[in-house]
Amino acid sequence: MVFNRQRDLLDMVRNFAHFFVHESCGFCTPCRVGCSLMKDLIDKVHAGHAGQYDLDEINNIGILMRTTSHCGLGTTAANPMLDTLNKLPEIYQNRLKHSSYEPAFDLDAALQDARDITGRDDPGAHIGTES
């Protein structure tokens, strides 16, 4: 495949991940469940909530799909992720936060309801803000 420099390759990977969730027939476990797990993890990277741990998970799930799936669709569905992780790791690394673990949601934003209820907005009512 040929892309120009403006193309965000993670968008391409994400498109593949969503495509294969739809395309899996659901017969065997690794493809049926693996495609969905993969889609969630790629979305997590795309949203900027992923850490190195998630990249390792993508790799592990991809290898399992490749080795244990029933048919050729399952064995190759993870290729877009495995190949880009191997050859273009920067498209993932650029989206990572720095820690090895990141929650799937914004911790500080999740506290907004509690802040509204208590009427607090002091530094002690925030989490993870550097100041």
Next chain:
Amino acid sequence: MNTSKTFKLDGKTVPFEDGDTIMDAALRAGEYIPHLCHNPEFTPHGSCRVCIVAANGRQVSACTQPAAEGIEVENSTEQIMSQRRTLLQMLFVEGNHICPGCEKSGACQLQAVAYYTNMLSPHFTHFFPQRSVDASHKDIAIDFDRCILCELCVRASRDFDHKNVFAIDGRGINSHLVINSASGKLGDSSFSASDKAAHVCPVGAILPKHKGYEKPIGERLYDRKPISVVGDVAAHDQDQEQ
């Protein structure tokens, strides 16, 4: 009977006959290969992938792979066991498997194989699908939360009972068990508690009504010995009924 043909399973010599799969020959020789969708009475299916083995280094499902002279099959290596563990974790997070509250706990093949492969947590994020219970039949209830899509009830109803009560509908992660009746309810189908299909479910999806939690913890099928010694749930169905 030609027993001169053999292959190696984890270094042990296993005899096989023409037409045997790796699973057939191993089970006959008393060697356990973990499995869920396989039942020796039915045509092999190969969908759960839990019986994955390495035959001459290539990953195949033992229940569908024909045995061949002289092949080297790896069944219990850490790599194979780790793959099985991950497949089981996938099955656990895909449905709603709440072992502590499940009637089948202790006599469930999914749970027993998970223990056998040393699965200690579901690991992945739960999908928490929304599925309902079908309690419309007078003798049998179906809890779709626990279905692992092994299609044993589908095969039993089609090939043994000749009723075609069950089928898998939908695609991919939306695959689900459906019932062949106008309303989609089990009570309106021709299903009966004496059907073969009522006695093959490896998990707690198809359960007899009017009794429950009859066997105390400590006396259930897999409470004292692992599945590698006890064998499948379906093979003990008569004991369970008593």
